Amino acid sequence: MQIIQRDDFTFHADIEKTKEYYYSTQTLCDCCGCRNLYAQIDTLSEPLAAFLSEFGVDICRPDECAWIEMDNYLDYLFVGYTVTGFIETEGIYETDIEGFHVQISRGDTPTDWFPNQQTEPCFFVSVTGISLPWVLDEPFPRAERFGDKIKSLFKKR
Numbered sequence: 001m002q003i004i005q006r007d008d009f010t011f012h013a014d015i016e017k018t019k020e021y022y023y024s025t026q027t028l029c030d031c032c033g034c035r036n037l038y039a040q041i042d043t044l045s046e047p048l049a050a051f052l053s054e055f056g057v058d059i060c061r062p063d064e065c066a067w068i069e070m071d072n073y074l075d076y077l078f079v080g081y082t083v084t085g086f087i088e089t090e091g092i093y094e095t096d097i098e099g100f101h102v103q104i105s106r107g108d109t110p111t112d113w114f115p116n117q118q119t120e121p122c123f124f125v126s127v128t129g130i131s132l133p134w135v136l137d138e139p140f141p142r143a144e145r146f147g148d149k150i151k152s153l154f155k156k157r
Contacts, residue, residue: 018056
């Protein structure tokens with residue numbers, strides 16, 4: 001177990017078990033939003049990748065992400081990771097790295113309750129502020145807007 005100190009927070013991270021989780025246990029999502037993220041996230045931010053790596057996390061292998069379609073890009077509401085270990089300090093650790101907001105908690109924020117395949121005690125890392133262009137060689141996902149759905153209900157037949 002490695003002790004990582006950030007400001008007034010103390011994290012106990014099992015780096016080897018976290019890496020084992022990301023490379024042996026965890027499966028990657030195959031939805032188009034995740035695949036678009038995987039195609040670009042390794043070039044997103046070296047400082048962010050280095051920060052996550054200190055905890056044993058591979059930036060390219062998130063547990064979960066939530067996204068919405070914008071004009072030819074996806075706005076990722078959060079990208080979530082788990083770290084094997086525990087947080088000694090109460091509260092939520094927050095920091096900004098190159099315009100990305102990072103929260104680390106025991107499960108105290110709504111974005112911490114993402115599905116993961118961790119079987120060991122763990123804590124949650126959520127990254128927000130990620131917007132990426134659509135780079136996949138397939139049609140951009142266009143969500144039907146709520147207003148358009150309502151209008152279609154009242155169309156003359």
